[in-house]
Amino acid sequence: MNATYDAIVVGGGHNGLVCATFLARGGKRVLVLEAADHVGGAAATREFAPGFRVSACAHLLHLMPPGLVQELGLEKHGLKLAARSLPTVALDEAGAHLSYEPGNLEGLARTSPKDAAALSDWYAFLQRASRALHPVLSATPPRLGTDAWRDRLKLLSIGFGIRRLGRKDMRELLRIGAMPVHDLLEERFESPLLKGALALDAVLGTNLGPRSPGTLVSLLYRAAASQGSEVLSLPEGGLGALSDALARAATSAGVEVRTGAPVARILVREDRVCGVALASGEQVSAATVVSNADPKTTFLALLGAEHLDAGFTRRVTQVRTRGFTAKLHLALDRLPQFSGLAEAALRGRLLVAPSSDYIERAYNHAKYGEFSEQPMLEVTIPTLADPALAPSGKHVMSVIVQYAPYAVKGGWEVQREPFTERILATLGRYAPQLRAAVSATQLLTPPDIEREFRINGGHWHHAELTLDQFMMVRPVPGAAQYQTPVPGLYLCGAGCHPGGGVMGLAGRNAARQVIREAA
Amino acid sequence: MLTETAPHFRQPLLKTPFHERQREYSQLDSYVPWAGYSTFDVFTNVEQEYFSVRNASSLYDLTPMVKYRVSGPDALRFLNRLVTRDMGKLSPGKVAYTVWCDDAGKIIDDGTVFCLAANDYRVCTAERQLDWFEASAIGYDVEIREITEEVAALAVQGPISAKLLRGVGIAGIERLKPFEHGEFSMPRAGGGPTVTLMVSRTGFTGDLGYELWMQPQDAEAVWDALMEFGRTRAVRPIGSKALNMVRIEAGFILPKVDFVSAAHTLYLGTERSPIELGLSWLIDYKKGHFTGRRALLQEVARGPRRQLVGLDIEGTKPAYNALLYTEASGRREAGSVTSAIWSPTCKRNLALAMVDAPFIATGSTLWAEVYLNRELVWERRMVRARVVDRPFFAPARRRTTPPADF
Numbered sequence A: 001m002n003a004t005y006d007a008i009v010v011g012g013g014h015n016g017l018v019c020a021t022f023l024a025r026g027g028k029r030v031l032v033l034e035a036a037d038h039v040g041g042a043a044a045t046r047e048f049a050p051g052f053r054v055s056a057c058a059h060l061l062h063l064m065p066p067g068l069v070q071e072l073g074l075e076k077h078g079l080k081l082a083a084r085s086l087p088t089v090a091l092d093e094a095g096a097h098l099s100y101e102p103g104n105l106e107g108l109a110r111t112s113p114k115d116a117a118a119l120s121d122w123y124a125f126l127q128r129a130s131r132a133l134h135p136v137l138s139a140t141p142p143r144l145g146t147d148a149w150r151d152r153l154k155l156l157s158i159g160f161g162i163r164r165l166g167r168k169d170m171r172e173l174l175r176i177g178a179m180p181v182h183d184l185l186e187e188r189f190e191s192p193l194l195k196g197a198l199a200l201d202a203v204l205g206t207n208l209g210p211r212s213p214g215t216l217v218s219l220l221y222r223a224a225a226s227q228g229s230e231v232l233s234l235p236e237g238g239l240g241a242l243s244d245a246l247a248r249a250a251t252s253a254g255v256e257v258r259t260g261a262p263v264a265r266i267l268v269r270e271d272r273v274c275g276v277a278l279a280s281g282e283q284v285s286a287a288t289v290v291s292n293a294d295p296k297t298t299f300l301a302l303l304g305a306e307h308l309d310a311g312f313t314r315r316v317t318q319v320r321t322r323g324f325t326a327k328l329h330l331a332l333d334r335l336p337q338f339s340g341l342a343e344a345a346l347r348g349r350l351l352v353a354p355s356s357d358y359i360e361r362a363y364n365h366a367k368y369g370e371f372s373e374q375p376m377l378e379v380t381i382p383t384l385a386d387p388a389l390a391p392s393g394k395h396v397m398s399v400i401v402q403y404a405p406y407a408v409k410g411g412w413e414v415q416r417e418p419f420t421e422r423i424l425a426t427l428g429r430y431a432p433q434l435r436a437a438v439s440a441t442q443l444l445t446p447p448d449i450e451r452e453f454r455i456n457g458g459h460w461h462h463a464e465l466t467l468d469q470f471m472m473v474r475p476v477p478g479a480a481q482y483q484t485p486v487p488g489l490y491l492c493g494a495g496c497h498p499g500g501g502v503m504g505l506a507g508r509n510a511a512r513q514v515i516r517e518a519a
Numbered sequence B: 001m002l003t004e005t006a007p008h009f010r011q012p013l014l015k016t017p018f019h020e021r022q023r024e025y026s027q028l029d030s031y032v033p034w035a036g037y038s039t040f041d042v043f044t045n046v047e048q049e050y051f052s053v054r055n056a057s058s059l060y061d062l063t064p065m066v067k068y069r070v071s072g073p074d075a076l077r078f079l080n081r082l083v084t085r086d087m088g089k090l091s092p093g094k095v096a097y098t099v100w101c102d103d104a105g106k107i108i109d110d111g112t113v114f115c116l117a118a119n120d121y122r123v124c125t126a127e128r129q130l131d132w133f134e135a136s137a138i139g140y141d142v143e144i145r146e147i148t149e150e151v152a153a154l155a156v157q158g159p160i161s162a163k164l165l166r167g168v169g170i171a172g173i174e175r176l177k178p179f180e181h182g183e184f185s186m187p188r189a190g191g192g193p194t195v196t197l198m199v200s201r202t203g204f205t206g207d208l209g210y211e212l213w214m215q216p217q218d219a220e221a222v223w224d225a226l227m228e229f230g231r232t233r234a235v236r237p238i239g240s241k242a243l244n245m246v247r248i249e250a251g252f253i254l255p256k257v258d259f260v261s262a263a264h265t266l267y268l269g270t271e272r273s274p275i276e277l278g279l280s281w282l283i284d285y286k287k288g289h290f291t292g293r294r295a296l297l298q299e300v301a302r303g304p305r306r307q308l309v310g311l312d313i314e315g316t317k318p319a320y321n322a323l324l325y326t327e328a329s330g331r332r333e334a335g336s337v338t339s340a341i342w343s344p345t346c347k348r349n350l351a352l353a354m355v356d357a358p359f360i361a362t363g364s365t366l367w368a369e370v371y372l373n374r375e376l377v378w379e380r381r382m383v384r385a386r387v388v389d390r391p392f393f394a395p396a397r398r399r400t401t402p403p404a405d406f
């Protein structure tokens, strides 16, 4: 291959594809090299049992700003939603389930009028706060400790955005910013089910429990991404279909996308990136390399410590990247019944998180390297809206499970079966006949995710999303503005600002940074 | 080496294998702690000890110097990414002085690297470095082991040092060139197996001199042989005070005195780069990446803000810690003295000083604020301080091979 490229994007995860598209639109000749046979990274659809397909990691689309979807023309490129505005159903063992969605709190108002009012207040607050926070996610964070006007201006404008919320909201935002979500929920809400559901949103994908300080960060993060009104959607064909649309958007912008092309090394000549070497031995040159891989993979495995300073290298090794989230896929012969739940409600997002304490107890195990005896679950049955994912009449259940520590005691070879059992038993409390309908299971533990999706540690966000790994220190100081210490090398994945989830902002921000640097 | 009767918290400082022998020569019982050991700062009087270095030979107990063994398939690559010099040029049998920096290009420590064999090194440092070395070893297949207590070390420095070593039976020492090391043997007094030592032609005095590296159990035999032969030749043990005088004459810098390690500074802006310490010659930008390289290149591009220089100061009163001014009026500061002595050999009033950029060129004139104490009556003097080249004292004998036979 002799074509020359201005930029190579290592990894065709959704962020890599978004980044490549914007780079191409900025006039660059771009090559995406994806190790897997499919683009999408953790936003993928895979067959897990003959005839049964499922969104393999991410299963709900809720973070990608509508503006970005539009800007990329994803609908034109084939993105269809099988379902939008999924309600959330907080499951109750006794059958007193609680159902709500941001735009519609009527159901909740009937069972708990006080909570409905409080939730409506909370959503309104998030919407106002996201006016200050959304712009933060959409821009390169300022650097710390510089006296460059650009960085100062950015800090000022973040401060100004928060100040503009007005005295009351500003105080509230600053008060709760680093708080444990549990305490906030105690202040605002009554129903344990509702508190459990909101706590789940705050800890999903993290290694934190509701009583951990800083758990509000990820709740505010979700709110900021969706500008305060989170809409849960299921793309037709699973999240992999979104990635396919992204790939088509990229290709039509002129990007060349190669799959099955794992990169072995990022090449450096005279202290500048000059291209990559594939595992096949092939070399491709480009003056700019943007890595969609996680920070540890990028710096330690692909680049190598020899091109980095020792202090920086140590900081990279200290980034917390071990995942605590597992994924269970079930092939079902028939639609399961959940006690007290109408069939229509199964189209929603079903949560097994009956209280904040339930989650905290589940978390207790994980702190000491054990899986949760009674795990917290986020369940979808995508085949209800998208029957093509399974043979006719059959169904797929997609379950996000916490907590499943990366380095579980005894090892996952031994714990895989017992943990699967625990999850099925937990589901069985709500859907007693479920087990009889299961024809195949697949459990993806964090080490499985690490291996299959090439994410060091198998973490949802590539790197834990907490205040100490947020914004201008994400993933580490010295690489928090998408550029890295090695000229020409950039990051664009979930490990950098603003973080993970199928959102695309890291990819777009990175592309803007690359183009600005080149200018 | 702790005595069994005293619990460690009563005697927190270790004693070197030379300690008991040195005590016999100490008239003052004056000790200073150094890297966890109790060491002598002066035995009899500083001048006498000083002159033994410049006019005869001296023994200085170097054991507390922190020592690491660095070995493994990536040892060379590891060192080259750690230090500023090109270790690829260091062949077995050679020693190099170098510094290493943090990411910001500020000095963490200086030390010497001994190449023992391919991918097998000994690194001697002023302070303990394991934490930084291990951070630097991430991604490298290298083993780093502290061996400070396993190796006793003695510096033999002064014009008759080669004579002294030959006198105790260390044959072939005269062939050792500066910054070379080798294995030698010394017959044991009263028979018995010969003592094996590593000897390097290195030192901190700027004079002819050697450093002897041996097993702790051989320390007293080596000491006894040297002192026995040296007894009629003005050979003396010296303490850290005399050493400090000769190292200033030689223009060598000392951590905690002329700079503070970037690993220890608390105030912003007090860390120092090798460029600022006048050690640009130690930096090899062409050898590939090393920690601090990018920051140092930026510093080069930006130009120096300050630099460590040598000063020749009017009068005879050492300008300890003196502030430096651009004019005698003392209105505008331009730096400060870090080390100062009256040099008995050069007959000059010398200092090392950190000086602001416009005044670092040789020949620049500054004014030093010196305080004179006349029987408790203090006077302040502004004296002329001229920037001069270093080293202040560099006799040809330090390099001559073979050394003169006295």
Ligand SMILES: Cc1cc2nc3c(=O)[nH]c(=O)nc-3n(C[C@H](O)[C@H](O)[C@H](O)COP(=O)(O)OP(=O)(O)OC[C@H]3O[C@@H](n4cnc5c(N)ncnc54)[C@H](O)[C@@H]3O)c2cc1C
Residues within 6 Å of the ligand: A010, A011, A012, A013, A014, A015, A016, A033, A034, A035, A036, A039, A040, A041, A042, A043, A057, A058, A059, A060, A061, A062, A063, A205, A261, A262, A263, A264, A292, A293, A294, A297, A302, A325, A326, A327, A400, A449, A453, A454, A455, A458, A459, A460, A461, A462, A492, A493, A494, A495, A499, A500, A501, A502, A503, A506
């Ligand atoms: C179990 C689980 C459930 C989740 N559920 C949701 C959800 O419901 N909703 C949501 O929004 N988010 C969810 N997430 C988070 C979301 O999936 C990720 O944060 C997001 O997909 C990350 O996207 P990315 O493009 O930054 O990185 P990735 O998707 O990880 O993409 C990186 C790409 O780089 C490739 N790569 C790595 N190394 C190399 C190499 N050497 N050569 C070539 N290519 C390489 C990888 O193969 C991969 O394709 C979930 C995550 C997990 C783990």
